[in-house]
Amino acid sequence: MSDPQTAPASPRRTGLRFGLWARGPSRWHVALTVVFLALLSVAPLWVEASGRGYLVTVLTRVVIFGLAAMSLDFVMGYGGMVSLGHATFLGAGAYTAGALTYHSLDGSRLLGIPGTDQALVTWPLATVVGALLGLVIGGLSLRTKGVYFIMATLAFNQMIYFLFNALEIYGGDDGVGLFAARRAIGPIDASDDMVFYYVCFAVLVVFTVILNLVVRAPFGRVVRGCRSNMARMAALGYQTYRYRLAAFALSAAITSLAGAMAVTESQFLSPSFAEWTESGELLIMVIVGGLGSLIGGVIGAGALFLLEELSIDITDNWQFFVGIGLLAIVLGAPRGLTGTLLGGRRSHD
Amino acid sequence: MNLFIEQTLNGLQLGFTLLMVSAGLTLIFGIMNIINLAHGSLFMVGAFVAADVGGRTGNYLLALLAGIAGAAVAGLIVELGLIRRLYHRDHLYQVLATFALVLIANQAVQMIWGLTPRSVSAPAFLDRTVPVLPGLPYPAYRLAITAVGIAVIVFLHLLVERTRVGMWIRAGRTHRELLGAFGVNVRLLYTLVFAVGAGLAGLAGVVAAPFLSVESGIGDHFLILSFVVIVVGGIGSLKGALYGSLMLGLADTWARTYLPDLFGQFVDPSTAATAGASVASASIYLVMVVVLVVKPNGLFGLADE
Numbered sequence: 091m092s093d094p095q096t097a098p099a100s101p102r103r104t105g106l107r108f109g110l111w112a113r114g115p116s117r118w119h120v121a122l123t124v125v126f127l128a129l130l131s132v133a134p135l136w137v138e139a140s141g142r143g144y145l146v147t148v149l150t151r152v153v154i155f156g157l158a159a160m161s162l163d164f165v166m167g168y169g170g171m172v173s174l175g176h177a178t179f180l181g182a183g184a185y186t187a188g189a190l191t192y193h194s195l196d197g198s199r200l201l202g203i204p205g206t207d208q209a210l211v212t213w214p215l216a217t218v219v220g221a222l223l224g225l226v227i228g229g230l231s232l233r234t235k236g237v238y239f240i241m242a243t244l245a246f247n248q249m250i251y252f253l254f255n256a257l258e259i260y261g262g263d264d265g266v267g268l269f270a271a272r273r274a275i276g277p278i279d280a281s282d283d284m285v286f287y288y289v290c291f292a293v294l295v296v297f298t299v300i301l302n303l304v305v306r307a308p309f310g311r312v313v314r315g316c317r318s319n320m321a322r323m324a325a326l327g328y329q330t331y332r333y334r335l336a337a338f339a340l341s342a343a344i345t346s347l348a349g350a351m352a353v354t355e356s357q358f359l360s361p362s363f364a365e366w367t368e369s370g371e372l373l374i375m376v377i378v379g380g381l382g383s384l385i386g387g388v389i390g391a392g393a394l395f396l397l398e399e400l401s402i403d404i405t406d407n408w409q410f411f412v413g414i415g416l417l418a419i420v421l422g423a424p425r426g427l428t429g430t431l432l433g434g435r436r437s438h439d
Numbered sequence: 440m441n442l443f444i445e446q447t448l449n450g451l452q453l454g455f456t457l458l459m460v461s462a463g464l465t466l467i468f469g470i471m472n473i474i475n476l477a478h479g480s481l482f483m484v485g486a487f488v489a490a491d492v493g494g495r496t497g498n499y500l501l502a503l504l505a506g507i508a509g510a511a512v513a514g515l516i517v518e519l520g521l522i523r524r525l526y527h528r529d530h531l532y533q534v535l536a537t538f539a540l541v542l543i544a545n546q547a548v549q550m551i552w553g554l555t556p557r558s559v560s561a562p563a564f565l566d567r568t569v570p571v572l573p574g575l576p577y578p579a580y581r582l583a584i585t586a587v588g589i590a591v592i593v594f595l596h597l598l599v600e601r602t603r604v605g606m607w608i609r610a611g612r613t614h615r616e617l618l619g620a621f622g623v624n625v626r627l628l629y630t631l632v633f634a635v636g637a638g639l640a641g642l643a644g645v646v647a648a649p650f651l652s653v654e655s656g657i658g659d660h661f662l663i664l665s666f667v668v669i670v671v672g673g674i675g676s677l678k679g680a681l682y683g684s685l686m687l688g689l690a691d692t693w694a695r696t697y698l699p700d701l702f703g704q705f706v707d708p709s710t711a712a713t714a715g716a717s718v719a720s721a722s723i724y725l726v727m728v729v730v731l732v733v734k735p736n737g738l739f740g741l742a743d744e
Binding site: 166237241245248255256412416420 | 468550724
């Protein structure tokens with residue numbers, strides 16, 4: 091009986107669990123979080139002032155995909171659930187918001203409901219859809235463990251991707267442009283990129299606070315306990331499956347919200363949101379930023395988009411260099427940017 | 440009835456192609472406990488090398504051998520250069536490192552062979568139909584793939600169950616350290632198993648190439664299908680890979696053939712076509728859902744070793 095997640099079966103697993111994975115939120119993480127969010131709060135003003143206003147949309151994508159990566163870090167870094175299928179929820183959010191917007195543009199109905207491009211409707215609805223889908227996919231995938239879980243989440247990802255590809259009404263695999271839609275968030279007209287950035291930034295700040303509170307709350311402690319030693323948590327009387335499922339659904343909901351924000355930002359709906367490589371890229375963001383730090387997801391998104399922006403003029407093959415860089419990080423600096431920034435300091439779990 | 444037989448043969452052919460990819464993946468996972476996302480890239484390397492050599496020489500058998508050899512050599516390089524550093528790392532880092540390989544490989548084939556999709560044509564001597572039943576001609580090439588698939592599973596079964604190397608492979612699943620203590624060169628064994636798995640992925644890439652357009656990323660879908668096979672069949676089990684592959688191949692082919700008609704009994708034809716196609720594309724994943732509910736460790740899993 092050697093269950094990889096419940097008992098320290100072999101020395102090769104314990105080393106990592108007590109080293110990397112055990113790092114919880116410390117005051118250094120809080121300080122880094124505040125500093126990085128402060129940087130993000132002035133970054134668009136700075137790029138605008140320095141005459142590179144086009145970078146505001148890049149920053150918006152950093153904030154949106156950073157939110158998704160942060161919620162992936164929540165299940166992975168704190169819950170110990172390695173999901174290679176979070177693009178599923180990115181796509182679900184994008185298709186919920188995108189479909190409603192599409193139907194508001196041509197005045198048709200979706201399952202009898204009139205469409206709308208009001209983000210105060212589409213974003214919360216996408217969040218709910220993400221939570222429900224997270225309950226279903228998480229509920230099935232969490233019946234497995236370890237490497238099966240990785241494969242199952244990836245498989246569901248591919249299934250959803252093909253379903254979106256089959257939706258001919260939204261352009262099938264080509265997708266559909268929604269450029270005529272408004273970017274309305276309640277009474278705010280966010281068609282201006284700068285205004286839209288600050289709306290997204292506000293959402294990011296809210297969920298950064300929420301997730302940081304959740305991982306410190308009793309609920310979060312149980313979830314972290316399941317990562318460290320599931321058998322012990324079960325022996326203590328916790329329903330580990332339910333806690334892990336709730337954490338997974340919360341993460342799915344936030345990722346889905348990010349997907350809805352992303353489609354409002356790009357005003358283009360296509361299955362590429364749900365492509366499996368997108369799941370891999372979210373994983374890269376988390377690892378580059380630093381696993382188990384929450385803000386690391388946003389830092390990783392920033393690093394990745396910055397690299398893309400810098401190299402796109404030089405080479406068409408920037409993914410080649412992302413791959414090389416990722417190999418270097420995995421082999422050389424497995425603690426990511428956050429871990430390296432915080433040096434050898436051990437945080438208190 | 441003829442349609443059913445034809446589609447069943449198509450399903451078997453898809454299943455056996457899938458088996459060539461997933462058998463290597465499951466052997467590698469079973470003995471080395473490593474999750475390798477780049478297995479699909481080895482499929483792609485096989486297809487590209489075969490397209491290149493086939494295009495130059497026009498000789499299918501030469502292309503086939505070159506595709507297998509190319510993938511096996513690529514596998515050797517990857518194992519020696521990267522994978523062996525990952526055996527003792529967590530699955531998360533194996534996923535990341537091999538995903539990095541996928542990104543690199545997908546760009547590398549574009550840098551080497553350009554953006555234009557290539558093609559591999561079926562060999563001339565198989566480019567005809569044979570009557571499997573009176574009045575039912577069937578492409579010889581598809582039958583040949585099924586035959587190759589059967590040969591592969593028989594070869595692997597004999598290798599694992601009847602040879603000394605196979606004994607080491609079986610021992611390596613459960614008693615890695617002990618195997619080394621008995622004087623077996625475990626590193627060499629790992630490299631060997633990895634190269635065999637890579638060669639099989641390359642073989643699958645070559646034989647499937649005539650049905651596909653050979654372009655960057657063609658192996659990714661087969662990689663994910665192999666994961667579904669492994670979730671259904673159970674990790675590390677050849678038997679699981681065999682039954683899983685055939686179940687998925689048949690489920691996919693039958694669903695695509697019959698679901699649109701079946702839906703047509705209840706709703707109007709255009710809705711039926713769309714809904715049928717969507718559900719058919721999801722059919723293999725629905726098989727996986729059923730297995731996850733009934734037997735989360737897979738039908739023939741070694742998880743409770």
